[in-house]
Amino acid sequence: MSKTLSLLTASVLLFVGASGIAQAQNLRIRPLKTIYVDAKGSAMRIPQGVTYDGVSQLVVSDTGNRRLLVFSLTDDAAVPTFEMRLREVTYPTRVKFEPSGTILVLDGKSHRIARVTTGGEFQGYVELASDGGQDPVIKSFDVDSEGNLWVLDVANGRIVVVGPDGDSSRTIATPAEARFLSDLTVSSSGAVFVVDSVGRRVFVARKGDPAASALGDGLEEDVEFPTCIVVDSASGVLFIADQYGGGIVVLGQDGSFHGRQSSMGWKKGYLRYPSDLSAAGGYLFVADRENNRVQWFEVVQ
């Protein structure tokens, strides 16, 4: 009896696993809305960062206008609610929510991360020790569900994990074979994925790994110059923005290739030099930089 039960369980698990893979392979993104302007109707200019809290708030780094824009999301619209111009952040690029609801924004000019409230109050910079190396130069960062900050410091070839208390808890060496790392993302299981723009590949450090190693065989055939990576908390897949190729590549967390979405263009649903991605709640938001807009996609299985 127990043998039969074990066989049944194994079969069910196999079926579930296979279904999951099939779903990921059938995953598509469908354009829903395009966000062009702030509350006063002023156009965005080269937006380079976007983040969605998975519930109702969307923040855009409107980089060319040197400001952050906050939007409230309803079922069918993104309503601009607030504009932040920060003296301390003159060139906002990457932007993320912390679990507490505060916003972290990377200044592309000073290469420092600032913490601000949704009301626009500057709360200070995230301090990163140089550990005897050069002054840190932050290229990108991500925040996990426990509030740990994962920082990509290109000047010292490392990923630093900073806890919610502000102390560095872990340092991961970036791989020697990496050509130039542009972005990272952290999964719910604590794996960090890093994208190499020049080497056209992804590296991964799973929980407890001291260093990152190559994920899969590389993306030379699938991308031109990938600059952004994000793990979709809903489907578990990785979305990678191919900036020069104008598209989004979908990978499994095991490195399996699940397709390429969108292409270079000006019309709704098309992309020109996508610069940042945010995926949560069944949606994917793309900072469509050279189209001066943010595109809102639905992730469809």
Next chain:
Amino acid sequence: MSTRLQVALLIVIAAAFATAAAAEDPFRLKPGAKGKLCLECHLTVQEEMEMPFVHTPVAAGECSDCHNPHASSHGQLLATDIGGICMTCHEDLVAEDTVSAHQAVVEGNCVTCHSPHASANENGLAEAGNALCLSCHEDLAAKLASNRFDHSPVEDSCLSCHDPHGSSKAEFLLTKEMGELCGDCHDTGQASFVDRHMGYSVAGSRCSSCHDPHGSDTSGIMLAQVHKPLTNKMCNQCHLDPTAPNALELKAKGMDLCRTCHMEVINETMSRDRIHWPLADEAACLNCHSPHASDEGALLLASTKPLCGSCHPDTIARQEASLSKHAPIDEGNCSACHAPHASDNTFLMQTADVNDACGSCHDWEGHSTHPIGTEVVDQRNMNLSVDCLSCHRSHGSPYKAFSNYDPSGDLCVECHQQIYR
């Protein structure tokens, strides 16, 4: 032994001999006809056989080792393609763990260097000595002819340093790692050698970061452009003192080291909104510039097109595949449009306005009457105005004049859908 058994044994032996004979002579030539038969018609080969060095199969009259006497899908009635035919006997020519291989070998163009039948030169080489190598490496030939200071091993033979087929030890077909190779002739422990290198132990270093192994116009066969501290014999501006245990270690890391002298350039760079990211990583300026010497201006590691293309191969490939060519890219003049260090504009453009950038070479106001400029809204995207990139992709496209879409239809219809029929 019974008669039946003996007959059976004889049949087996005869069959074995017949198989062996067929394998040896698949074309079943008449006795004594091997080679000789071919030479009755191919008189030039007969003349070649008078030369001092004859290819072994030719001398043995085994023409059919390489040629099929009846028919072939390959030129010269070769049994397989020309590279493959040589490799049937010379299969160990390039080691499996090769670090660098000669392009002619990789492409199977053995006859570029070797005469397949016979030659006046050893190893069947088409020409003797360096003349053979220089017949392809023409730039090097010109350089060797004009050098003021020669490197004597080059005069002796290219094979002093290079393996003509491939090397499992080093790049550029070098027979050994560069430091070790140079050390075979240059005693790095000799007082005069140490003295000329300012007291630093450079054994095992990459000598070609300062010296041109093929000779140069500068004493010490230095590369054409030399970093000023090196010219001034001030190595310790960047490296630790020569008496230090790790003397070649740098005094500072990344951009901080270069900043000590090039403060103005770096401050200007860092004052911009966008930097060229390699500047910020661990190698920093050395991603593109040599710290010692170079044959390129601004001590660049290579000429601009391959240098930029080493990180942006997609951009170069787009241009290569493009129907129309954009002259600055073809000429490797990337900085005609892009600032190499930093800029306030995306793509590190030299100018903020795309139309201004294109207009610096193209009289676009004269080439079309299409409305263009900041006042003209792009029909496809309310946040964009019509500029040159609305219709053209500057690095190339599959269409004429690097149009984004087919100019005979899709390009116009992208915006003017009302005229589509």
